[in-house]
Amino acid sequence: MLVVMSAVAVLLALPVAALGIGARRVATVLVYGFGLAASLASLAAALGQLLSTAGTTPAITLPLGLPWIGAHMRLDALSAFFLTVVDLGGAAACLYGLGYGRHERAPRRVLPFFPLFLAGMQLVVLADDAFTFLFSWEFMSLASWALVVADHHKGDTVRAGYVYLIMASFGTAALLLAFGLLAGPEGGYGFAAIRAAAHSPAEASLVLALLLLGAGSKAGLVPLHVWLPLAHPAAPSHVSALMSGVMTKVAIYAFVRVVFDLLGQPQWWWSMAVLTLGGITAVLGVLYALMQHDLKRLLAYHTVENIGIIYIGLGLALAFRAEGLAPAAALALTAALFHVLNHMTFKSLLFFGAGAVLTATGERDMERLGGLIHRMPVTAFAFLIGCAAISALPPFNGFASEWLTFQAVLQGPKLALWGPKLLVPSVGALLALSAALAAGCFVKAFGVTFLSRPRSRPAATAGEVDRFSLAAMLLFAVLCLLAGILPGLVIDTLGPVVGGLVGQRMPVQSVEPWLTIIPIAASHSSYNGLLVFVFITWAALTAAQVIHRWASHALRRGPAWDCGYPDASPLTQYSASGFAQPIRRVFGTVVFRATEEVRMPPPGDTGPARLEVVVKDLVWAVFYAPVAKAVGILADRLNRMQYLTIRKYLSLVFLALVILLLALELWL
Amino acid sequence: MIIDLLTQGVEMILVLAIAPLLTGFVRKVKARLLRRQGPSVWQPYRDLLRLARKEVVLAENASWLFRTAPYLIFAATWVAAALVPTFASGLMFSWAADLIAIIALLGSARFFLALAGMEVGTAFGGIGSSREAMIASVAEPAILMMVFTVALIAGSSQLSTVARFMATAEAGLRVSTGLALFALIIVALAENARIPVDNPATHLELTMVHEAMVLEYSGRHLAVIELAASLKLLLYLSLIGCIFIPWGMAASGGGITGYLIGSLLYLAKLGVLGLGLALFESAIAKMRVFRVPQFVGAALMLGLLGTLLLFF
Structure with missing residues (x-):
């Protein structure tokens, strides 16, 4: 605990140091270097707490805040898990910032707020009373707002900052009311007091609604997501990674902390609300993402989808918990928390990659990119791993957590009540739909950006980025694979967290032969990421070996075939919007009222034909x-x-x- | 232990060895139905050998991904195909992945195939990848709903357990089973680029999907991709066989006789299903590409209906 608090103190002190030093380079290295060190120290402490078997929960009370309460901090298993997520993302962002920060045009608009933002997120997950929690929450929001408007010369950024500020204030107001209700008229603001107090059903339901508004707006639940795709891409890329990968997880933490820990036994219909919102969010998020051709905005919209998947897991856990099905609830909650960790790794990785593309080419618009795999091979490789992981492809980590969510969906028939019972398979269908659309979305993102021929001069002359950025990306690429092939270790680490919240944990996985994961029983379902990975590697290598040994290994380069009509102009390739056209036609006509109009010039006119596509955001x-x-x-x-x-x-x-x-x- | 490993190895080799034969068989039957002589059933093997011996002509801007993708596609498809019980259930590594994971492995293969289509930056590759993404976006949830139905009936998503359960009297005849079968057949047609969704026999047709994605491939790369496509067809037919006609499948450790009977029955099942596929393909016309989502969407609805009906 002392380590964590010192790390936070270092982060809080860094802005002063950053502002005091005149030299830009020194200040950049200082902020990100110390930020990295502080995050790593805090990460070690959090992991130590998470893995320790001692069963103690360190707590600390600081004489700050409201005079008669003080500031309570506590590091229980749930806090330790989310602190791990925050610190891992923070450390990688600092590492990335060491390289990326050099290209910053106005570093004084970023450097002071970056460590404050990190410190704010750590304080939120540590807080053990309502006042500290809300104060840290608002602190985190304002620090991230300052980072969003760092590049204030662009009109879009200012608008994004404005919308974000309104939505953040609205969210905090909702949380304020929720905690006010929880604390009751006596004002028991400590989490321990709230946990002990009895809450009437109406009151508890009101708290849930306020939380869905407050934490949901920060996480990006539809229809409260509108600020997210504006604000996340507007910030510098390592901050985008933090906002999308980490800050949305802090919002998930707020929801889990209150609903699973403080509110006590859930009511039966809560799960239906959460499941419906989660399912809609997942599908709408990925459909929005498919319609984008700005790389960072596509990633931001895709965050909305993943938040939906996490909420589906949480909703399932609520449904099972309401009926006392502890093993199934543990499975669903583990799946949701596992996805929290996974989404942090691959979304940060992808935002780092988008930042690298931005540094190398100055472009975010995919319609002006292409062919970067030749000029940025390492970035392309790491980005490809991220794309495969986020598309839930085995053997990467995204699949492991989605597989667990599907297993939880298959537990649905155990529910006694008809409402949730019938809703669960439908939500499973939405989950499957969003997973399939996500794969299409990332074929588009990777295919248009890194493959095909360059669509502009900057894309044709780009170069690889610096080593710090590459190190941060490769670190997360390795984590994506490791968590995918060794999911049992993550599940076991989550054991105490889940056990503390729903009263039971998933069976211990590390004792299973061959590191298989078996959520319920071996006859029911099992998955072994390690074996699948080994098999695929072995099969691919064998095939390559056999063919190169006994058949031909001759190779000749020539112009592209393209059925005999290759065209040198890169405009003849598929564009990002062209790629999404079939999906836009199938889903978009209903969801977005998408219309296409082709205007041909009249005969004799040599002007070009124009295709106009209108996609409406109905939520807005x-x-x-x-x-x-x-x-x-x-x-x-x-x-x-x-x-x-x-x-x-x-x-x-x-x-x-x-x-x-x-x-x-x-x-x- | 050694015997188990050996049986598993035999199964992996078996699916690889007979996949081109199945493709050749379906082609032959289709040709005979059209009153053509048709090439021999062994023709796919000759094609593969010929392709493997030829040199690869690579587009100038093709990257390392374009050259590794065929092997990755093949590996993912082969592993998936080997995990579906064919002549025996409960083989040594059958628990390494359940049905959901097998579907996802095919998703991995498709992901890399679609990327390979985008790689060179030609209009044909793009059209193939884009349409594949559209079809997959409906087909994948459809097959997962089919998986839900089957998993809820059998109480397991583990294929060996499902196969054993479906062979017992307890499985019985249910409406949901029928709906799931229909859904799986529709998805199998769409995923294997068969008529009415795509035409495996054409090039240079504006509605093509699979052939458009692999247009830039040649030589050994094309051979590996063709083999993967055959394996995928075999996988889907084995899947139908394993879930809906599981009778005669040997249990693990069933002895040589059990395995032999199982293998013969498996070949017979493949023959019947291949015949059915050829008949269906000859009897129906290809669809317009934007009719396909409705056709495959029907499978999604059937799957969902199958699941929901189980509760009543």
């Missing part, structure tokens, strides 16, 4: 546009109040006083 149109419009109209009306005479102002004040007094009289 239905939920946000009316609110924005109402606020605008109201503001216009209230504007008149600025030009009243003093007499009118005085009478207004008097009127308000009378109304207030009347209300008070009626109320009491």
